[in-house]
Amino acid sequence: MNKTIHGHSNQQKSALIGGIALVTMALAAFFSYGFVHESLVLYEDASTTFTNLQSSNMLFKAEILGWTIILITDIIVAWAFYIFLEPINRSLALLAAWFRLIYTAILGMAILNLIFASLLSNGTIYTEQLPAHVMLFLEAFESIWAIGLIVFGLHLLMIGYMAVKASCIPKVISILLLLGAIGYISINLLITVFSQENAVISVLKLIFNVPMILGELGFGIWLLIRGGKVSNTAITFS
Structure with a gap:
């Protein structure tokens, strides 16, 4: 009996903490990538990008801080999802x-x-090659992150599958999670292997943009509002 109560208490805590972490992550991602990165970095113009980073160095550092928050909350979410979904399939x-x-x-x-x-970009020595070197690091960030997002998509596919099987999680959230997973995997596979297929990538982003944004965020909001109220026995196969 005590073990059951303890398990339910852990799931309530994991749902609350996971929900807070996911919402925090979404806000940090909007700031770091959606606002700062896309306004400062122009991949087709290394010189302008270098100037932007020099003139807005504190803002760029704030972006890096935002990414660090995302990294920390990702670890928290990994733990929270495991605790909450363990009764479905450990x-x-x-x-x-x-x-x-x-x-x-x-x-x-x-x-x-x-x-x-x-x-x-904040150094004291300037050479003509410096903007190109800075751009190389920025492109490396995008390339490495794209590889990571393929792995993230596989993670989300498993989460979506377990969400579909759970009787307590709304089916619309489960479907959005699965569609988001397919979007992350397909788009970033193309970016990594066939980066020249810009038209196809743009179409896929248009198709999967909504589920990629709303899938995990919707699950996080549900965890925050309803997840902690779900009984241990309700998290079962449907």
């Missing part, structure tokens, strides 16, 4: 957690390239 929940941690490690390697770009 082995799959554990595998999904490991995939997310692998993605987080890859993201960490990508963030290092942003730090190198910041150090170079």
Whole structure:
């Protein structure tokens, strides 16, 4: 009896903590990538990008801080998802957690390239090749992150499958998670292997953009509002 109560208490805590972490992550991602990165970095113009990073160095450092917050919350979410989804399929929940941690490690390697770009753009020595070197680190960030997002998509596919099987999780969220997973995998596979297929990548982004944004965020909001109220016995196969 005590073990059951303790397990339910852990799931309530994991749902609350996971929900908070996911919402925090979404806000940090919107700031770091959606606002700062896309306004400062112009991949077709190394010189302008270098000037932007020099003139807005503190803002770029704030972006890096945002990515660090994302990395930390990813680790928290990996733990929270495992605790919450363990009653459905312990082995799959554990595998999904490991995939997310692998993605987080890859993201960490990508963030290092942003730090190198910041150090170079804030240096005292200028050469004509410096903007190109900074751009190389920025492109490395995108390439490494794209590889990580393939792993993230596989993680999300497992989470979506378990969500479909859970009787308590709304089916619309489960479907969005699965569609988001397919989007992350297909888009980033193309970016990594067939980066020249810009038209196809743009179409896929248009198709999968909504589920990629709303899938995990919707699950996080549901965890925050309803997840902690679900009984241990309700998290079962449907």
